[in-house]
Amino acid sequence: GAVVSQHPSRVICKSGTSVKIECRSLDFQATTMFWYRQFPKQSLMLMATSNEGSKATYEQGVEKDKFLINHASLTLSTLTVTSAHPEDSSFYICSAYKQGAGGAVDTQYFGPGTRLTVL
């Protein structure tokens, strides 16, 4: 099946620094990608929709100036957590939509996640 990768898988940073997380669709082009955040023992929370070549659409309550999203190509979206603080520590997951071809099912594929720890 389709593969979505994330890099890095884990990152530890100091408070006040910025962290960039990459999401790549490895064997398909994705005009739309999504970013989620998950705190321990909670469900995934949608943060934003990333559209190739245009501005991201953020969910209510998500600060767009803190979580910068760039979708510069059809296979790469990046999420930058600016001036990270301990409360930003979380599991960040992206997903990419793949359009089915030749009778294959349209579906969304999720990346393996990035564990961010802010000290």
Next chain:
Amino acid sequence: DAKTTQPPSMDCAEGRAANLPCNHSTISGNEYVYWYRQIHSQGPQYIIHGLKNNETNEMASLIITEDRKSSTLILPHATLRDTAVYYCIVKKTSYDKVIFGPGTSLSVIP
């Protein structure tokens, strides 16, 4: 998108069928039922989806009631690796954003 209701947790004996229910009584005619699962500390995995007919693939079967107000995901022979949180989601198309509820935590017991 319509809201779904799932039991918070379920147990299933290894080798037996796991039947995970989902209620979606407010589903509209053009909304699909999707199932995903998330194994601990991993990204969610697509399982199956359907509109009104029952569906089967290599992972599971999806049974949708005639009135489409509920559905059941069936894992025919559960293994320990099926222990995960299972999410039932209703949405119009596959490229619509996926909004996750709390899901059902399935524990497969040896």
